[in-house]
Amino acid sequence: MEANGQELVSEELQKVLLSTNLSLLKSTLDEKDENHERSIGKEYEEELELDDHTLNRWTPLLRSAIEHESLSVVMEELYTSIETNFENLESQILHDSQLSDNLTVSVDHITSIKELIDQSLLREVEDLQLQLAHTTNDVITRKQNYINNKKTSTKIAECIILINKILQILELSNKCQDLIKDGSYFKALQSLGGLEKIYVQDFKNYNFDFLKTIYASISDLKAKIKDESINMVKNSFNSNLERRLLPVGSKYYDFYKDNLFQKWQTSKHEMKLASFKFNSPVEISLRDSGKLDTLNVSEIYPLNEFYDCILIFQNLKAMDYLCTEFRKEYDFRMSKVVYPLKLKGHNSSKKADQILQVAAAFGENLTLVELKAYLLRILGFVIYDNHLNRSTEILRSFGGMGINEDFWELFVTRFTPFLEYYVTKSVSSEDGLIELKDFLGIYIAILENLNVNVDQINKIHVLLFKKYAALLLQVFDVEFSTLLDDDDFMPLTINDKTLYEKVLKICWLRGGEPDHVLDEESNHGPFFATLPFSPLYPMSCTLIKKTYNKLITFLSEFYRYDLGELNQIIIQTIDDIFSKVINHKIGSKLDTTSREEITQILINLDYFIVAAKEFGAILSRENITQNPDLELTLPSLKLLTQSRNLSETKLIELIDTKISDLMEFVEFEWSSEEVEQEPSFSIRDIAQFLEMMFTSTLVNLPDSVKTLLIFREFDALTGRFLDVLLYSSPPMLSPQSVLNFELNMNFLESVISKLFPHEESFPSVPSSPDLDGAHTSDNARSSNLVDNTIRSLHSTFTDLRQHISFLKSPDIDEYKDPSIRMRKYPRIKPETAQLLHKKMVPPVSAGADSVNSSSMDQSFADSISSHKRIAKFFNRA
Template identity: 50%
Template sequence: MMDQEGPYPLSQEFQRVLLSTAPSTLSPILDSEHDITPQNRKAQTDDDLFDLETQTFEKWVPFLRQSVDKEVLGQVSEELRNSIDDNFEGLETQFLQDSQVSDKLKNSIGQVARIQDLIDHSLLQDVNDLQEKLTASTNEVITKKQIYINNKKTSLKISEATILINKVLQILELSNKCQELIVEADFFKALQNLDSLEKIYLQEFKNYNFQFLREIYGSIPFLKSTIKDECINLIRNSFNSNLGKNLSDVGETVFKVYNEELVPMWLEKRDSMKLTSFKFNSPVEISMRDEVTLKKTDLENFFHLDEFHDSILIFKSLGEQDYLISEFTKEYNFRKIKLTDPLSYKKSPPSSHKPGDLSNDPFAQLLTMDNLKEFFLKVLGFLLYDISLQRSTDFIFVENNYNATNEFWDGLMSRLEPYLRFFITEKLQTEEELSAFKDFACVYVAILENYKLNIEPLSKILRSLFLKFCHIATTAFKQEFDVLLNDDDFMPLTINDRHLYEKVLKICWMKEDELVKCQDAATNENGEFFVTLPFSPLYPMTCTLIKKTYTKLTYFIGFFYRHDLHKLSNTLVATIDTIFSKVVNEKIRAKLDTTSREEIAQILINLDYFIIAAKEFSHLMSKENIVQNPTIEIRLSSIKKYVESRKYAETKLIELIDTKVSDILETVELDWNATTVRTEPDISIIDIAQFLEMMFSSTLVNLPYSVQTLLIFREFDSLTRQFLDVLLHGTPAHISQESVLNFEVDMRYLESIIPRIFPTSGDESPNNSSELQSPMTAASPTITGFGRSTNSIENNIKSLEATFTELKQCIELLKQENFTEYADPEIRPRKYPRVKPEDASILIRKAQVHSSSATALEDDSRGSLGADSSGRDLSSNSSRIAKFFNRY
């Protein structure tokens, strides 16, 4: 902005300076007008007309510089223009009033006219000159433009030719590069170059008639075909490198990592962390595996499949993926056939052989442990290769069949299964061989399971292995048991070694009260260790053998077997049940055909303990069941078989005793026409009594009390019935009263041995006949306290004596002089309740009239029988009994 004083004061002063200098400026101009002639008009220029004097310009300079310094020169000029009217107002009048000026004006009119003419002429000449120059310039421009247009067309053609030549060179380079890439086996880049070449040709040269380009374009299908062929060859070469010996190496490497590293690591961890209930390849074991070790099984370490990826990209680009899959499938199937030769991997079963008839099969002839392991490891390598290939190629080659590897494996196993069963049946004959193959197969199953392959076919084989192992273990048990059974002495086991005794107690199953009594009676009067157990040595040895066999069976399936545990449990239970029933029970039962009472009695005792063993083993197997289910309750069916055998043994023993008693009874010859009354029993009756007493007090003393009681009741009941039958039907039509009294003496003697058969707490029997008792074993179940009390013994004695009631009532009836008592309805129910009417009629017909002497003898015999019979020394008859037994 300007100051308040400017620009007007400055302009007015500047104007005054201008006005003051104007006359001096205009004078030369006006004067020069007189001298202008047509000749020099042209020479005079506008600059000449407006030349300023130096002094005049110097007067203007301060004002101009001031305006420039203040940067208001433009405004000053504008203000000067605007103030012209104001500054020069009245100037015309002033000029007109000035005579000098007026004269000059008059004189200048002509000059002005001349100047106007001069200007008009000069301007016309200039216009003409300008017109000529303009025309010449226009023509020149047109000419140059035409030249420029021509040059531009030529340049454009040159550019187009350059581009075309570059594209031709690009096609040539692409063609050359494509062939180089094919030679270098970089087929995907070669195909990309071919695609670029084809696009460039179709877009740029399709309408050009370049023969060499047509030939290059015509070679594209050939090059593509070459690429396809070379890709297929690469796949074949990949198969050659990956499906050859490499498969066995891969399978062996992976198997070694599992078998030699993962398995020992888990065994160590399981024992240290007390994880015995968890098996190898269980989720717990897998979660605790060492990652560094697992990396050794990474499939990328073994197989390189880049050529498959390139082939898929190439054939997908060519739109011929189906052709690739078809060619791959053909080659792959050929490799599978070669892999499994001489065994076909197809699912169809052997057609040239009947099931089980594989002895002439070429593959079966190669079946050895080493060959089979080698075959399985090679198949494992192929399975891992197939898994790696299909996963890395997104299952394109199997048309998204995610179960393709399993289908191959299932088909192979369906064909291989008969051979494996043949191998197990015919080739594996020892427990060591079965265990070795089992360990291999179990690790193999673990690997398959970790790679999500079907393990059911091999699980069946593992179950077959366990069945075969059970069969061999059962056979081995049978052989050892035969030796034990043949060497057994069928005598109670006597032990004088405390360590051995404690070992036997740990091995054998016994009743708790028996264990207590055994421990209490383990030391004899001299302080020496001595104990006699009721069972024979066969029982503890068999228990040891069964436990050993059971441990062997459970160890066989304990570490690896994880699947189908219920089936394995059933097999295990069935095997133990077979050992108990088919081996032990049946062989012991076969021994019952012997005629030795001692052996049968000892077998019966053993069977009683084997029943305990079978029950306890059932509890043991329930507690330690391999299914690890606490609700499972196992009960061996052999328990029932032992019970049946025990009953059969009882029956055999009863039959044998009955036979012996019957044989002895056949030697009894009673005089039914006797005329004298005996005070002592007949010798044959004494033999019978001694036989029964010795049998129950020595031979059968170790039998369970219930069996003993049963046999005693059975024999005395049979004995009384036979004597009653002799009395009714084995006597003459008429018998003497003396013979009846003698018969009564005999029966009373037989009845008197009953108390001696049931000993009480080590005391002498009621009739002081303990000298006939055999010493009892310390742990005998018949000793007081082992299941029976004194009261029960007394009750049994009374019950046993009751078996003589009917016989005694018949004898009493025969002794009567008057038989009207039996006919009396009031006396008969009270005195003869057990005598049947038909038997009474028979007896009455046989009776004879008594003599007084007979009655006296009867009274004497009643008084003397107890003392004489109980105090009689029976040792004189022992030789006779021994001779009798020697006959059998």
């Protein structure tokens, strides 16, 4: 770079030199005097001044050389340049003496100039050095001032920053106060955090009293924020719980009842989903989710205060304090919500005393409307509680137990005994039980959807059904008692065909028997039908079915749990109807002495046994547990059977008593010498009584019962007459008396044919065309059965006939012949034969015996024709 600069200077110097007026230099040099250097210099300067153009061109080059400290180099270059530029002029100059002189003078002058320049430059350098020293000192002074000023400026800047931060602290302090006044506690806490951070980072080491005061007030402000935040939560409780619980609970209940439940009723009917209950998975799946959005609990119960409070105490790292204070406040709010019930405190150890305490708190006159309002208020709090738990889970994590579970479990444990007491003591009407059942059904559905435990409230729901079943049983008892008191204990006679068909549909009839007994004067004549049972039976069947339908209807919508227990209640209620009401009430009528009433009671009981069997089958088939393998027999069936047997025994006793009374009037003339042509009046009375009893009074008894009674009575009757013959007759019997006795016994036996007419054993019912064959077969079987029964009844007189036959021919030797005895007298014992023989053969001589024997045989012979006439009279040829 330096070489290049020098080359440029040389080039410039050469150009300046070439353009210099050499004549000027020559004339100037001639006039110079070595002795007058100073004056020459002055003149030179003057000349130079005269030629400003030349001076101006030389000055920059010389100045540049001086600045670069290359003046000597410029001089050398000048010489070199002269030699180079003027070497061609050398010959000219040499030839030109004047020019040569001038050059000589010029060289001297140049040398003088050089010296002048050197001296000038030295002076200038000295001046420059002085100036530079002065300038340097000035710069050093200025720099020192600058440094000092810079430090001052920095301190000023720092002061400005510090002042700004102090202003910021003051602003944050004022803002915090304003935010606390406005209730923006979390923002106020954030402002305090910023204030505290600024102070710790920037002013901790400063001794500013007012800042220390502000910093010291932070703890007080935080404490105030904590207190105000807790008060904010308390105010939230006041606004959300004091006035809104009942409206919110009512809103939820009305939505479920008027919207979801009604919609389900329609859908269940249209889709044939009768076996599914409200709030079941099927019903929930069919709900319109859009309608559920109307129950936006976040809008109903806003929790902004809780969110702020949680953030505040998280920031303060004081969640334990928040949870403790919250628990206290929440307990207080819960106690206000459940008032007058007490969730905590001393209670009697006896459950009965606890119930009475709670009942006294609520008052004995608590109405159902007031109870529902109270439960709806509790529901509103449960909804709030559930929403609070889900939205502020941190409170649960710090509390160790869900607030919702704590409250509901505590409440339902304390309230359920009272609710049980209330249902038992205060709800006594059917409408009241149904109303409370529907209310609790929807109430439980809401609680289930809130995921709370409903086991204990479900028990109250089951208790309602028990109370309802007991009430229906009581109502049935009253109505049945009225029906029983109004019953005429006569077969039911109907002259209205529509009513008749309705009764057949209502009643359960015996298997294998005709559906009805129908008498019509003609196909177009007046309708008339007689049914075996009294009006009590169809009316009771109606009541039983009505009661059963009410029980099923009661359970049809809401009961989804404890189905086994509920089914057992249904079974027990129906069983109690048959046992504790029907059986007991009818059993109380068995003290009557009327054979007609006892007979009708026996018939009714027989049909009630059929009803109990059929209802057991219905309960097995239609059980609410939907268990197809359930087989049920009502325990009351055994009691009804016992009562039926008791009524049968009572009837037998009455018949036996009547026959015994009639038997007291029976007298036989065992010494009679005359053969009677007609039976005695006492025997006629007995025969008439038996005929009337079995063809009229007992005609509607079941065939088996009636046949059994006939067998028993004829068997007992023949036994009694046999005893009369054997033990009540005198030691000696006349042959005529034996024939008279036989006449009476034959008359009694003739009653059998009147009890079972050959034409038709039971009134028949016209059969449909497709069942004629079966009907004919039934008639044939019935006819054979009647024939067998008649033959069996005649066999009850076999003993009497054999004993009478022996008396008519009292040959002991004939009896002793085994072949004859087994053929003629198989039922006569040897001692009895000996007794009868003595009654007919007196102990006299052989001749006398022969005479008496022949005369007695003649008497029997004479009486035979008379006996045949009597037998013909009674159609027993």
